[in-house]
Amino acid sequence: MADKLDIVRDVLLMPKVEADTLIHDDMCTFEPRALAAKPVAFASVKHFIIGKLHRSNLKCKKKMWTPTQERRLENVPSENAESSNGWIRSHNFV
Numbered sequence: 001m002a003d004k005l006d007i008v009r010d011v012l013l014m015p016k017v018e019a020d021t022l023i024h025d026d027m028c029t030f031e032p033r034a035l036a037a038k039p040v041a042f043a044s045v046k047h048f049i050i051g052k053l054h055r056s057n058l059k060c061k062k063k064m065w066t067p068t069q070e071r072r073l074e075n076v077p078s079e080n081a082e083s084s085n086g087w088i089r090s091h092n093f094v
Contacts, residue, residue, distance in 0.1 A: 005033055009041040021047040023076070028060035047072070051079060 012019055022045050024030045031048040034041075049069060065073070 005030070005037060008034070009038045012041045012044070018044060020044055021049060021072070023049045023051045023073075025051055049073065 008022070011017060022030075027048045027050045034045075034048075047069065049065065
């Protein structure tokens with residue numbers, strides 16, 4: 001059974017996918033796991049960012065966006081990822 005890390009890795013390795021930013025609800029845990037387990041797949045990702053909805057709930061340094069990240073993502077509805085997370089979660093617990 002695949003977990004989120006495997007699913008995101010598979011998407012990043014698809015032809016024509018060039019992602020330099022990932023937004024996730026628990027990037028404090030996800031980023032270190034991704035870089036340790038699948039470094040080649042995540043090599044293009046320069047910005048591992050916690051979505052706005054979850055920033056206040058986490059304790060790691062990633063909860064604060066840099067001014068550059070704020071400008072870069074000011075029009076990105078990061079909470080939209082919640083619907084994708086729900087779909088992925090349903091595949092984790094089949």
